[in-house]
Amino acid sequence: MEENRASIRVQVSTAYVDEQSEPSSGRYVFAYTITISNNGGIAARLKSRHWIITDANGKVQEVNGDGVVGEQPHLKPGEQFRYSSGAVLETPVGAMQGLYRMEADNGDRFDAPIPPFTLAVPGMLH
Secondary structure, eight states: OOTTOOOEEEEEEEEEOGGGOBGGGTBEEEEEEEEEEEOSSSOEEEEEEEEEEEETTOOEEEEEEESBTTBOOEEOTTOEEEEEEEEEESSSEEEEEEEEEEEETTSOEEEEEEEEEEEEOTTSOO
16 A cells, blocks of 8 residues: 555446336436445545446447535545446446546545446346
8 A cells, every 4th residue: 555645446336227227218227336445545535527338339428527426525545435326228238437536635636447347238248
């Protein structure tokens, strides 16, 4: 662990929300839970987010906004912040990726990457 550097790790789990989806209308709803961990030696605040959401037709949605779920969590070294949100696609398979724009307590600004992850109706991918 580096003493005066922030290090943010992002983990994702996903789920298909059958009861909110209408495949016959091209509406596939997915939930995802994000765990953001501060593995560095300095506290940092999540200031904003940038998502790139792509469906199987190649349609791309970009989402930018302040914080996550109405918050700008401040993570001390060793702390985690977990939240759940969702995405609606027109296809049964898609992908998301992006980044969180962070600001460390020492004023350093940096991006924490959100690694690409797949959204898929169960049984669609083998």
